[in-house]
Amino acid sequence: MPAPARSRRRERPATGARPAARAVWTALGVLVIAVWIFPVYWMATTAFKSTPAMEADPPQLWPHTPSLIHFRKVVDDPLFWDAVRNSALVTGITVPVAVLVAFASALAIARFRFRGRGTYLAAVMLVQMVPHVALVVPIFLTLSDVGLSDSVPGLVVTYLAFILPFAVWTLRGFVASVPKDLEEAAMTDGCTRMGAFRRIILPLTLPGLIATSVYAMILAWNEYLFAYFILASPDKYTVPLWLTHFVTSEGTDYGALMAGSVIVSTPVVIFFMIVQRHLAAGLTAGAVKG
Amino acid sequence: MTSLAPSRRSATTAEPPAPARRRADRTPYVLIAPSLVVLLGVLAYPLVKVVILSTQKWGVAQIFSASSAPTFVGLDNYTKLLGDSAFWTVLLRTVVLTVAMVGLSMGLGLGIALLMRQVPAWCRRGMTFALVMAWSVPTFISTEVFHWITEYNSGVANWALGIQPHNWYTDATQGLAVATAVVVWGAVPLIAITLYAGLMQIPSELVEAARMDGAGPWGVFRHITLPVLRSLLAMLTTLSVIWDFQVFNQIWILRNGAPSSDYYTLGIYAYVKAYAGHDYGLASATAVLTVVALLGVMVVYLRQIAKIGELS
Amino acid sequence: MRRQLRTTAALAALLLAGAAACDSGGSGGSGQKDQGASASGTLTVWLQVDAQSLWPKSVAAATAAFNQKYPKVKVSVQYQAWADHLTKFDASAQANKVPDVIELGNSETAQYVQAGAFVDLTAKKSMFDGSDKWQKGLVDACTNDGKLFCVPYYGGTRAVVYRKDLFQAAGIAQPPKTWKELLADVQKLMDKHKSDKGFSGFFMPGQHPYGALPFVYDNGGQIATQGSDGKWKSDLASPAAVQGLKNWKALIDAGMRGDRTGDDLGAVPALVAGKAAMSFSTNGQLVQVYSADKGDPKLKGKVGSFPMPSPTKEGSYAPPYMGGSVLAVTAKSKEQTWGEEWIKDFTSTEREKEFLAGGFLANTLDLTSDDPERAGYFVGLEQSWNVPAAKNWAQVEKDLTIKQMLADIATGKMSVEDATATYGKKMEDTLNAS
Structure with a gap:
């Protein structure tokens, strides 16, 4: 079942939209990914931060010294x-x-x-x-x-x-x-x-x-x-x-x-x-x- | 009753072969039986109990008394609620918030589901991954995360916006906007993924055919997509209204478990007013009023839903 | 539609009848008569999650001691969350499945004691270690009409927690002893950190009742008083209480640049991050500041405590609130003797020392710590105060009246006079509700 599904996807990329429109859709898609993943990302990275790192100002966008504690x-x-x-x-x-x-x-x-x-x-x-x-x-x-x-x-x-x-x-x-x-x-x-x-x-x-x-x-x-x-x-x-x-x-x-x-x-x-x-x-x- | 039944049967048996028809008559009942048993078994007594309790005084004093018998108080619990001017303010606020939350989450959910058909496969996979990630986090955790992101001094939102320090919660309008964002963020994955699954049922040949007949994107959406999604949209909207009307966790946690009264929604009002005092009679009355209010909001809509059920 | 409803109702009635018919017998066990070494059964204990996090070993030790006496009794300790544990208790009582022993916060007891939910322990008081010198604030929560209904478990107060290193950097050699010195030190710290808009010389948020109300008591005010007719009257709007809250507000205005609508749980992160130099916090929170998981181990030795100086009486302290937990045997329990015995083992002097080491106060005042870091917590305890012993006090706490009042004062949304008048009236209504 997966095989036909995949081939189908390839043969019909984005219902025949124009390239410019496709770029806009893709950009929007990426925005959606960012909005929905960011809080989860923040949660996950916080799990790797020590308390001082969690409270750091400016915030650490990624754990500078990851900790597994x-x-x-x-x-x-x-x-x-x-x-x-x-x-x-x-x-x-x-x-x-x-x-x-x-x-x-x-x-x-x-x-x-x-x-x-x-x-x-x-x-x-x-x-x-x-x-x-x-x-x-x-x-x-x-x-x-x-x-x-x-x-x-x-x-x-x-x-x-x-x-x-x-x-x-x-x-x-x-x-x-x-x-x-x-x-x-x-x-x-x-x-x-x-x-x-x-x-x-x-x-x-x-x-x-x-x-x-x-x-x-x-x-x-x-x-x-x-x-x-x-x-x-x-x-x-x-x-x-x-x-x-x-x-x-x-x-x-x-x-x-x-x-x-x-x-x-x-x-x-x-x-x-x-x-x-x-x-x-x-x-x-x-x-x-x- | 007795005279009606046989005549009905004779009317139906007239058309198709009798044995097949009779079996078909029983089949649907057999099929829905398990779900009926579960729903009635789990919920029948509690539903009746809620209604009965709403006419009683039932709290710590009664529960632990020697007789542990509730006191009948008639409609006291209801008059107490309906006579409280705060109740009406809270109700209005709840309705406004619900409209905003449901509108945004349905709009975004549908938009994202449609978008998922337009983007390349890698992007679509990324979108489903992000949505399911977000969906899989328990509400009380994700709300804590949002609380943090909007924290006064070190919150990353304030830092990114360059407004450090900023208090999002002194002004309830702003605070409730954050709460709405959290609710919508949490609700969209379910809506988007369900609708996307619904979209997957539309044969692309149908879309192509409509295109060839000269239908634009809007025409395709109106005449092909929407009819297929209609019942899913109706169901998701109804459930969203029910869920968002009872919003509690998000506001409660964003406000450290102590929201000021201008944050009260019906759920919070009931909790603070009734559960805080272990007044289960009053709590049940608020539950009954919640149902009444929901019915009021959705009376037209529910009729539509029942019709969908009858039509298909 | 109508027919459907009737069918549903009939089914429901059937179910109801069934439910009534099989009224279950409650938790198993061998009943009250069979005591001693041969007795077997299960003893159910509800403790709050704090015990699970802070002293699981003490719980195990108490059960071990109990099992010496009753080897065949299984002790099932079930940890409860603070948010809903009393609702769950109410539900368990309706199902006849009550725990035999339950922990309550000392501000939660009044309604249950007055409703007769707990066993009268007056005659057995002497069997518990230290019962002749239990802390007043905790015993009061267990007492009704001169009878004892629960046993003090642990206590907790607040003191000023401060970062020694930040004090030094601001040129402050000694922790302040008077209110004037405190305000001066706050000013020095604020001057030193002028460029950091999020820095608090003193972290004092609005939703911090046990941070604010000591100032009311300090100035001779109270929360509420009971008249001879049994009616409660708010004292929050009295001139003494209002002035007390103004003193509190002065401290906020001088030193608080954190979230004024927040609660005191924000203090630890602020101290750890160096965003605050002082806060009015519990001993457990002080320990968190340098703990590996919730704080920064590098701060070990750099935090200390001192009692909150009184704004009104030079050389004295603002009277702290005595919080804590108590343990009760439930009246519906079938294993009351076991319950009493387990409580005895769990509140033995040895265990109490462990609670003390865990960052709380023992249930007696003679157990103290000589750790200099904790110095602030053992001063002025004799003047500690407790919440009004009103049956509805827990409701006042949970319906947020006090927190909302204090947050409105802290943010300046309302003047102290207006806030105390408005919310005081609301509190009075709740306290006097039937």
Whole structure:
């Protein structure tokens, strides 16, 4: 799949724009890169600076004498690795389950007429309107009544409830914009309903599945409030909970906080870099048909 | 009810072969069942609880009392909020901020998604990398970073602008502008990447065909791009409104956890007013009012959304 | 739409019924009766993250000592963040999953003590080390109607932290002993660093209640007083308090060129970077200045402390605020005896010495440090003060009334008179709310 995607990109560079226009677009693109990367760059370089260097005037645009002291503090803490393991577990379960459950709902809504469809969609959205701070205590009480507080499954179902609205809505859009006649054509070509699903719907909605899973992953990986209330035992803490111990009443250990953030952001970015070329998969699949 | 059901069934079974139709009837319910179970299981009780609590006095004194029973207070919590003139100021400020935040993040997000189709591959890869990097940083960390960048004496922003020292936060308008920037910065990656994924669904043949028919860039955008993106745009706008309306972290952290009252949004107002006093009844009432306000803001919009759901 | 709503409501009701039916029994364990070496179960302790960062070894040592007596009891120490720990405590009480032991800041206790959330420890007071000489500021936070509901854990005050090297460079040989000398020294430092627009001779931000309020007490003012009818009355707008805050403002105007809307956590970075020569900070913050991770090890030996001179009484000091933490056994706990025993082990004299070494004050005043660097922290403690013992005080702190008032004074947005009148009224309403 990657090969055709790549060749396609080469053959159709920037939808045939004029060179002058292309230069302007590229310049704008570079500006976007700069604006979105700079705070992250600042965070990452801060993690390598000693406190005097962080406060230097004029600011050090790069760490003049890079120091690993903050990183060492993070990686030397056995609790950090526990937290990474817990977060990986929570995220590893949440992402596939969320995508599956949401995809099923999206198919139902986009491909079937049934009563209460619009209401379901609106209600899913409505549920999101209630501020999380107001929900966190009752959710904790619900989970603890059924014995799911202080447990990974409890955290996972909570995350599912907050991922589903975005996921269902996004995927519904993707499924809906797959032309029905494409599917029907495949079926008349001898494909079963499953076959049509696998060959037509799945590849064409892949970009949506990827966007959804990145969303789910980031939410499950970074969420703090619900994790703080639902989890009790320190050996179950996720990374964001662990990170907050650098925030004490006497001040915040910024260096360690930033170093920790750099380390925990990395898996998300790696995950995305691996899946991102499939964002172009829709095009490829379209080409199969054309 | 009983008389209606069979007649309906007989009406539908008239057209396609009966067995296939009946199976199709059940399929959608089976498909949405898992998500319904999750949503109802996790949220039904809490939602009901929030409404009930909003009519009760429920705080430390009640929770730890021997009976630990809440006191019913009727609409007291609501009258307390609605009677507070500050509440209305805060509500107005929240609406204005939400409009600004959503407008900017949707505009930039769409712009960047479209831009990603126009730039060379290396630049596109750089853009997705930068966006995902930014997206992957937890809000409380990225806001700390922005707090730092705008720090009075040694902040790199002041240094770069040559206005050292400058206090961005004595004037709330300026401070809220910084907060808006932080929110937009954090929101754009999700929007841009989702819309870009949506754009990827448009077959380039369609665009070529439209071009050949003499459509300019604007025509292509209006007649091809926009229709494909419409439902994604509607969904992202709705969620952005919901999220930005409840903005809390960014302002809270930029102001060291002690914003002055001219920084209050509904989320902060609720926190300071209700949670500070462990007054969960009042807190729930603010939550209910938040939903009501959101519904008020989006009533037209939600109808549109329900229609999209019905149409597709 | 309406039908949908009804279905949802019905489902919710079903869920509610289910929730009510399976009211869980709370944390496990063998119950109150089974005591002694054979007892088994789990003791849950909530400590704040500070213990995790500052003295994890003391926590382990206390648990080890406890396990000598109860070898089969597992002690689960769960670290909590300051921001939401009380909300989580409220939630745990509703779920019948309370921790057995909980740490609270001494300004957070009143509402819980008055609501009956903690076990009455009056009869057992003598079992805790040093209980006859506990610091008043901490014991007061634990006392209601003459009964004791918690145990002092550690204390903390503020003193003036200063950079010796910057003092020397400005030609100041000795730390100031009087208010006049202090202001003169600030002026010398400001003259010396005239070209640096971000330099503060004295770093004193607006959102620094425990930096400002000592000046109120110094001048004979108070935060609030309780009348014989039980009603609280703001004292912030009294002439004495207003003048006290004006003295504070004078120090800001003389020496503060940092962010006036900021809080005292900005002091350490400013001192480390040489952007400030003095600040009114805790002992823990002083230690951070030369720590490897949060400060600059090169500054070791170059920072010292002295008590804040009184603006009104020559040779005396502005009375410091006594902050700190306390430990309580929760009334809903099923393992109260274990909780008391663990607290006893965690507040033993030996452990208290470790808290002292960690940069705080012990729970008794007789434990002091002879480290000259810390000299400023052990002077004038007998006149230390505490926040009003009002049930709603924690709310006043959290609803930001005091911080907003001080920030408005510091930035000059409001005059001292206007600010104290406006915010004092707001505080009064909160304190007297039911």
